[in-house]
Amino acid sequence: MSSGKGQEKVYDMIILGGGPAGLTAAIYGGRANLEILIVEHMMSGGEIASTDKLDNYPGFPEGITGSEFGQLLEQHALRFGAEMISASIDVIDTGGEIKKVSTSKGDYYGRTIVIATGTAPGLLGVPGEETLRGKGISFCATCDGFFFRDKKIAVIGGGDSAVKEAIYLTRFASEIVLIHRRNKLRAVPALQNQILQNPKVSFLWDTVVTEFRGDQALTTLATKNLKDSTVGELYVDGAFLYVGRIPNTGFLKGLEVDGQGYIITSEEMETSIPGVFAAGDVRRKYLRQVITAASDGAIAAMMAVRYLE
Amino acid sequence: MTGKPFDISDKDFDGEVLGSSEPVLVDFWAPWCGPCKMVAPVLEELAGDYEGRLKVVKVNVDENAGTASRYSIMSIPTMMLFKNGDAVETIVGFRKKEDLSGIIDKNL
Numbered sequence: 001m002s003s004g005k006g007q008e009k010v011y012d013m014i015i016l017g018g019g020p021a022g023l024t025a026a027i028y029g030g031r032a033n034l035e036i037l038i039v040e041h042m043m044s045g046g047e048i049a050s051t052d053k054l055d056n057y058p059g060f061p062e063g064i065t066g067s068e069f070g071q072l073l074e075q076h077a078l079r080f081g082a083e084m085i086s087a088s089i090d091v092i093d094t095g096g097e098i099k100k101v102s103t104s105k106g107d108y109y110g111r112t113i114v115i116a117t118g119t120a121p122g123l124l125g126v127p128g129e130e131t132l133r134g135k136g137i138s139f140c141a142t143c144d145g146f147f148f149r150d151k152k153i154a155v156i157g158g159g160d161s162a163v164k165e166a167i168y169l170t171r172f173a174s175e176i177v178l179i180h181r182r183n184k185l186r187a188v189p190a191l192q193n194q195i196l197q198n199p200k201v202s203f204l205w206d207t208v209v210t211e212f213r214g215d216q217a218l219t220t221l222a223t224k225n226l227k228d229s230t231v232g233e234l235y236v237d238g239a240f241l242y243v244g245r246i247p248n249t250g251f252l253k254g255l256e257v258d259g260q261g262y263i264i265t266s267e268e269m270e271t272s273i274p275g276v277f278a279a280g281d282v283r284r285k286y287l288r289q290v291i292t293a294a295s296d297g298a299i300a301a302m303m304a305v306r307y308l309e
Numbered sequence: 310m311t312g313k314p315f316d317i318s319d320k321d322f323d324g325e326v327l328g329s330s331e332p333v334l335v336d337f338w339a340p341w342c343g344p345c346k347m348v349a350p351v352l353e354e355l356a357g358d359y360e361g362r363l364k365v366v367k368v369n370v371d372e373n374a375g376t377a378s379r380y381s382i383m384s385i386p387t388m389m390l391f392k393n394g395d396a397v398e399t400i401v402g403f404r405k406k407e408d409l410s411g412i413i414d415k416n417l
Contacts, residue, residue, distance in 0.1 A: 041405065042344065042347050042403055043343055043344060043346060043347040043403075045343075049343045050343040050344060066343065067343040067346070070343070086347075086350070086351075087405075088405055104405055104406075104407055133384075133401065133402075134383060134384040134387065134401030134402065135381070135383055135384075136383055138383070138384050140342075140343075140344065140384075142341065142342065142343060143342045143343070143344060143345070143384065143385050143386075144383065144384045144385065146339065146341075146370070146371070147370075147377075147382065147383045147384070148383075216381065217381060217383060238383070
């Protein structure tokens with residue numbers, strides 16, 4: 001289906017992001033015989049690839065590791081003919097019928113675009129957070145938990161990710177303090193039950209971290225209780241941050257997004273620009289899970305097929 | 310010298326890295342680290358691009374805890390650039406090839 005614009009190859013669909021949404025779009029689009037390019041800047045599987053275990057995706061009764069799942073998704077997408085490159089996205093030009101994606105590996109052209117770039121970890125924006133990153137501050141328990149064997153660590157956050165990763169980290173750490181700005185967890189009950197019963201985990205409720213301190217490496221967290229404004233210090237060897245996510249939409253121009261930057265779409269994944277679709281966590285929606293991302297990807301691909309007809 | 314990254318251990322670190330006449334890029338990684346897997350192909354390309362000017366080696370932190378703790382590695386992937394036995398750059402986390410080349414070029 002591709003015809004050249006000058007010398008440039010024009011893909012039927014360029015998918016930005018190789019997580020569950022993007023790779024599912026590639027499976028559905030590939031099976032509809034579209035010529036597809038997937039642009040991924042890190043690793044297949046996206047955010048889920050760096051989690052220890054995916055335990056709520058139907059069909060895997062014993063769960064599956066995130067990295068294994070990511071690799072299976074990639075194999076599946078490539079089986080139906082999609083091409084994949086490793087590059088980051090600088091800017092997209094959605095002005096014309098042929099859309100241009102400028103990446104760190106050059107420009108690519110497509111008739112449709114599926115934005116499935118997901119989210120990045122949120123930051124607290126407090127002193128010490130940038131400088132001590134990788135020196136005790138981590139965003140990836142499966143990468144860095146190993147370095148905190150028999151150490152005391154803090155996990156900051158109260159949602160599913162924070163609780164899940166804190167449970168994972170109990171296999172390394174001697175002691176974990178979970179710091180949450182509210183007085184109860186937001187995580188699903190199954191995870192809450194597990195963590196509340198774990199003898200290695202204690203909780204600092206209604207508390208925020210105001211500073212990360214340490215010269216060579218993190219040694220101390222400055223904390224503040226939001227209820228009574230008391231301040232405190234907590235001595236730890238590591239801190240793992242799970243304080244929300246930020247949509248990866250920095251390269252976008254002229255697309256309708258909500259106050260937090262999430263892309264607004266119709267139920268059929270259409271954005272405010274014809275031929276440009278969004279799928280997965282980058283989209284404004286209620287439930288950000290692997291399965292809802294995959295579902296979005298399937299719908300986006302079939303809508304792209306319809307748009308191309 | 311070699312156009313491919315190769316594995317080194319605690320035992321040969323001093324000889325291969327600190328005693329190297331050419332600059333050395335050391336990748337600290339482990340098999341269970343997802344983002345580390347993405348670094349691998351980038352390092353392959355860099356080792357080819359800088360053949361004869363830069364040595365690229367990999368340290369599996371799981372098997373070489375001594376070197377990892379000597380350099381206070383607390384997060385992987387971490388890449389360190391050594392020149393004449395001194396650590397001149399430390400890069401924590403996955404980076405694009407262009408970013409890494411920029412850092413290498415600055416130091417060659």
